[in-house]
Amino acid sequence: MNHSKNTPSNGRNSHPNARRDFLKSTAVAGAAASAPYFFSNPKTFAEDAKTKNDRMTIGVIGAGGMASGNINTAKEWLDVVAIADVDQGHRNSFNQRFAAGKADVYEDYRELIERDDIDVIHIATPDHWHTKPLVEAMLAGKDVYCEKPLTLTIDEGKLIRKVQKETGRVVQVGTQQRSTFPLFVKAMAIVAEGRLGKITQVQAAIGGAPSSPVLPVAEVPGNLNWDRWLGPAPKVDYRFLDDGKGKRPLTNGHYEFRWWYEYSGGKLTDWGAHHVDICNWALKLNGQTEGPVSIGGTAKHPVDFKDGFPIQNDRYNTATGFHFNVQYPGGTEMIIRNDTDNGVLITGTEGKIFVNRGKLVGQPVDDLKDNPLPEDAIAKVYRGMPMEHNERKQHWANFLHCVRERKDPISDVHTHMEMLNVCHLAGISARLGRDLKWDNATEQIIGDDEANGFLARPYRQGYQIEMRKGAKS
Numbered sequence: 001m002n003h004s005k006n007t008p009s010n011g012r013n014s015h016p017n018a019r020r021d022f023l024k025s026t027a028v029a030g031a032a033a034s035a036p037y038f039f040s041n042p043k044t045f046a047e048d049a050k051t052k053n054d055r056m057t058i059g060v061i062g063a064g065g066m067a068s069g070n071i072n073t074a075k076e077w078l079d080v081v082a083i084a085d086v087d088q089g090h091r092n093s094f095n096q097r098f099a100a101g102k103a104d105v106y107e108d109y110r111e112l113i114e115r116d117d118i119d120v121i122h123i124a125t126p127d128h129w130h131t132k133p134l135v136e137a138m139l140a141g142k143d144v145y146c147e148k149p150l151t152l153t154i155d156e157g158k159l160i161r162k163v164q165k166e167t168g169r170v171v172q173v174g175t176q177q178r179s180t181f182p183l184f185v186k187a188m189a190i191v192a193e194g195r196l197g198k199i200t201q202v203q204a205a206i207g208g209a210p211s212s213p214v215l216p217v218a219e220v221p222g223n224l225n226w227d228r229w230l231g232p233a234p235k236v237d238y239r240f241l242d243d244g245k246g247k248r249p250l251t252n253g254h255y256e257f258r259w260w261y262e263y264s265g266g267k268l269t270d271w272g273a274h275h276v277d278i279c280n281w282a283l284k285l286n287g288q289t290e291g292p293v294s295i296g297g298t299a300k301h302p303v304d305f306k307d308g309f310p311i312q313n314d315r316y317n318t319a320t321g322f323h324f325n326v327q328y329p330g331g332t333e334m335i336i337r338n339d340t341d342n343g344v345l346i347t348g349t350e351g352k353i354f355v356n357r358g359k360l361v362g363q364p365v366d367d368l369k370d371n372p373l374p375e376d377a378i379a380k381v382y383r384g385m386p387m388e389h390n391e392r393k394q395h396w397a398n399f400l401h402c403v404r405e406r407k408d409p410i411s412d413v414h415t416h417m418e419m420l421n422v423c424h425l426a427g428i429s430a431r432l433g434r435d436l437k438w439d440n441a442t443e444q445i446i447g448d449d450e451a452n453g454f455l456a457r458p459y460r461q462g463y464q465i466e467m468r469k470g471a472k473s
């Protein structure tokens with residue numbers, strides 16, 4: 001298969017892949033584009049794809065919990081031909097489950113991204129391991145579905161946006177709430193149709209991180225390459241405690257990496273990536289196109305911090321509680337907090353709505369009975385792309401649709417990084433314990449050198465991002 005490498009830059013180049021050309025020739029995209037969200041007649045992407053005898057191949061990097069859920073969803077369109085994971089147990093069981101043991105397995109993902117017979121790549125590694133494989137995969141000419149949050153720092157986001165623009169690769173971010181019909185997308189349609197008037201405040205309630213007892217240093221399990229799991233992060237001991245109290249053992253490794261700033265931003269980026277994203281989407285649909293000017297608030301950590309770094313390294317360290325206020329030009333504000341019902345509250349001059357994964361409520365929703373949304377309102381918010389009902393399925397369908405059409409998916413890297421900047425700024429403010437002023441045009445914190453030091457992170461020797469010849473970081 002002849003993959004184009006480093007295609008020049010506008011994100012809309014045609015691709016020489018035969019399967020993609022075949023898929024591109026199908027009529028479903030156009031047919032569903034103008035359909036209302038509760039359509040029953042025009043085919044969905046899924047219905048159409050089932051009738052095809054051509055499928056795409058996928059390589060999976062990071063075969064843990066999220067990749068399993070994702071591939072279980074997307075397997076009806078994709079064949080898993082290669083799996084990379086630093087845990088031998090994970091890569092082998094994933095292979096048995098999703099490829100009947102026939103996929104090639106790797107410890108080092110770089111072997112996987114070099115293969116010419118892989119159409120698309122899924123990255124579902126821990127957060128500190130997103131930017132490096134994503135950038136390298138784009139430079140190797142691959143389209144990628146990468147889990148959220150894309151980065152640990154604001155500067156990583158700059159690099160991803162630049163490389164995506166230069167390579168024209170299609171990248172879907174795993175913020176699948178953007179594909180949730182009718183809840184989140186309907187909420188966005190209500191906003192876009194002006195039913196709330198001018199938005200004055202958006203609020204993301206995302207819960208706080210757990211704390212933990214001291215986690216003892218433990219022997220690294222024989223199946224896990226701990227050095228490669230740490231990768232670009234500082235070299236530290238493996239910690240593990242199975243106190244039998246929670247759903248999972250406590251560790252600084254699998255799954256629980258979320259509660260360590262070394263590998264994640266805690267809840268601020270874990271769930272912030274979902275709900276701050278919806279807040280930002282609402283603001284943009286309502287005409288607020290400029291980024292924030294300042295962020296301030298309070299945060300509580302389970303350990304003490306000095307100069308923005310935890311002084312104990314033996315237990316979870318991300319914020320257990322917080323309340324941030326983000327100011328936008330013109331006086332609009334965004335609240336990010338842990339202490340009220342998980343979801344997004346959008347307040348405008350004409351009314352307010354609340355939306356989460358289970359409900360969409362508020363007077364403007366009730367008013368739809370007498371004054372329904374225009375038939376194309378949902379399709380417009382979804383940029384006229386094909387739709388179906390299951391959020392995870394739809395998010396993958398949207399990715400594959402955009403791969404064949406060479407379009408930006410609904411969760412594109414550019415809007416993702418706009419809102420992730422806000423989550424990262426909240427994290428920096430939390431760690432330093434002070435308010436920050438932000439210059440959105442230069443993506444710099446104003447008048448605070450120490451805070452600007454958190455815009456990037458050092459990569460451990462041997463784990464730097466590998467830019468190809470001709471590519472500039």
Ligand SMILES: NC(=O)c1ccc[n+]([C@@H]2O[C@H](COP(=O)([O-])OP(=O)(O)OC[C@H]3O[C@@H](n4cnc5c(N)ncnc54)[C@H](O)[C@@H]3O)[C@@H](O)[C@H]2O)c1
Pocket residue numbers: 061062063064065066067084085086087090107109124125126127129147148149174175176228229231253254255256270
């Ligand atoms: N979209 C969502 O709703 C959602 C939900 C859960 C998790 N996630 C995201 O998915 C990602 C993974 O989370 P998870 O809960 O599946 O974690 P996990 O620990 O279960 O899985 C991560 C896997 O990546 C592997 N890995 C680590 N470093 C690697 C490397 N260098 N190369 C290859 N494999 C490597 C680990 O061994 C593990 O198997 C996170 O970024 C998380 O934020 C998204």
